[in-house]
Amino acid sequence: MLPLPERRYLAEALRTETVGGVLLLLAAVTALIWANSWPHSYESVLHYTIGPSTPLHLHLSLETWANDGLLTIFFFVAGIELKREFVAGELRTPSAAVLPVVAAICGVALPAIVFAVANSGPGGHPGGWAIPTATDIAFALGVLAVVSSHLPSALRAFLLTLAVVDDLIAILIIAVFYSSGIKFWALGLSLAGLVLFWFLHRRGVHGWYLFVPLAVVIWALMHESGVHPTVAGVAMGLMLRCHLEGDETHSPGEHIEHLVRPLSAGVAVPVFALFAAGVTVSPSAIKEVFTQAMPLGIVLGLLLGKTVGIFGGTWLAARFTRAELNPQLTWADLFALSTLAGIGFTVSLLISELAFTDHPELADRAKAAVLIGSLLCAVVATVLLKLRNRHYRQLCEAEELDSDGDGIPDVYQQDAPSWPGHRPIERRA
Numbered sequence: 001m002l003p004l005p006e007r008r009y010l011a012e013a014l015r016t017e018t019v020g021g022v023l024l025l026l027a028a029v030t031a032l033i034w035a036n037s038w039p040h041s042y043e044s045v046l047h048y049t050i051g052p053s054t055p056l057h058l059h060l061s062l063e064t065w066a067n068d069g070l071l072t073i074f075f076f077v078a079g080i081e082l083k084r085e086f087v088a089g090e091l092r093t094p095s096a097a098v099l100p101v102v103a104a105i106c107g108v109a110l111p112a113i114v115f116a117v118a119n120s121g122p123g124g125h126p127g128g129w130a131i132p133t134a135t136d137i138a139f140a141l142g143v144l145a146v147v148s149s150h151l152p153s154a155l156r157a158f159l160l161t162l163a164v165v166d167d168l169i170a171i172l173i174i175a176v177f178y179s180s181g182i183k184f185w186a187l188g189l190s191l192a193g194l195v196l197f198w199f200l201h202r203r204g205v206h207g208w209y210l211f212v213p214l215a216v217v218i219w220a221l222m223h224e225s226g227v228h229p230t231v232a233g234v235a236m237g238l239m240l241r242c243h244l245e246g247d248e249t250h251s252p253g254e255h256i257e258h259l260v261r262p263l264s265a266g267v268a269v270p271v272f273a274l275f276a277a278g279v280t281v282s283p284s285a286i287k288e289v290f291t292q293a294m295p296l297g298i299v300l301g302l303l304l305g306k307t308v309g310i311f312g313g314t315w316l317a318a319r320f321t322r323a324e325l326n327p328q329l330t331w332a333d334l335f336a337l338s339t340l341a342g343i344g345f346t347v348s349l350l351i352s353e354l355a356f357t358d359h360p361e362l363a364d365r366a367k368a369a370v371l372i373g374s375l376l377c378a379v380v381a382t383v384l385l386k387l388r389n390r391h392y393r394q395l396c397e398a399e400e401l402d403s404d405g406d407g408i409p410d411v412y413q414q415d416a417p418s419w420p421g422h423r424p425i426e427r428r429a
Helices: 004-014 019-035 039-045 064-090 094-118 136-145 153-179 184-202 206-224 230-237 252-276 283-291 293-321 329-339 345-355 359-401
Strands: none
Touching: 004 184, 019 039, 019 136, 019 252, 019 345, 039 064, 064 153, 064 206, 064 230, 064 252, 064 345, 094 153, 094 293, 136 153, 136 230, 136 329, 136 345, 136 359, 153 329, 153 345, 184 206, 184 230, 206 230, 206 359, 252 345, 283 293, 293 359, 329 359, 345 359
16 A cells, blocks of 8 residues: 555545546546457456345446446536535526536537437437437546646636536436336335435534445445436435535535545546447448447537537527626637537446447447547547637737836736737636
């Protein structure tokens, strides 16, 4: 085991979007190399079963443990983020929440419509309509963190709020459309466990040794009920208190997120990607992505549906309601961000599994489309964001210019030159 200082350094690194995004990317690349170089070995590990043979049927494959177990940790953190946004973030005030919420809703609806249209003819598979609707928080924020040096901090806030609402919609889609054979006795017991979880938390009861076993029981019952168990993770995250009381410096939700985020970013999401992203990549497989309705609908949904849905929905809301775009942002910034939100890696891979449970070959084709579509969005968004970053860097350099060397930037002197489009720049947080 690493010494305490090294463990703390590693945990802090895993809390940053850049490191989490890099680990996710490395896991996906590893899965692709493994699955295409040693396919038999990859499949054997994927389907290796482990777990207790109990009445709750927890003797599961490693792939299922990654999909249903590890991703619950990811959605638990997403639930806390959503709660914090409602309590202290952009969603706290309706006027600030309107645009990102509308953007998220339109960014889910239009990709689904694009997919449905592409799959409306013979040979289509409309059951996968939800695959291109999700935005991957870890990847999107990771790309933004790598590219951004001078971009306004309001851009990250808008993306985070949009992605959190997007995650909430995604988990609702999973719960409503991809749950089957509901066992109400297990669901009822799981809901009773959630009530107990909330009651103990609100009563100020502390101790991981109490809450972790309770969370595992809630998860196992939700899994047995037929509702996707990641719903339990979101529900528990939403139940945590995220506002300060008394002389607290950090709310319980903030504290728990601080502890759990390294596990989510450093273990849960990369391991899920390792077991989910291993699809066969060949010239014929890539050709199928662009020639068959189902995978093409996914690529178009991510690249075009997300971009047009988010940007168009936001513009219409700002045009026909009282909602206004943050003054630190421009429509060019928002267009670049809309393209970035088309990275639908983690949740899209999960929905690919759920949509085609009985057709592994379709699931693999959908995953290949998710990888290609997300890669295209990441490349296009990186180019656009770099252009915007260069624009803001030039404005910053112009603001800091001191041609006479008197220690006062020219822009703050009465005879300072002005230039079109100049406005004070908010430094990147």
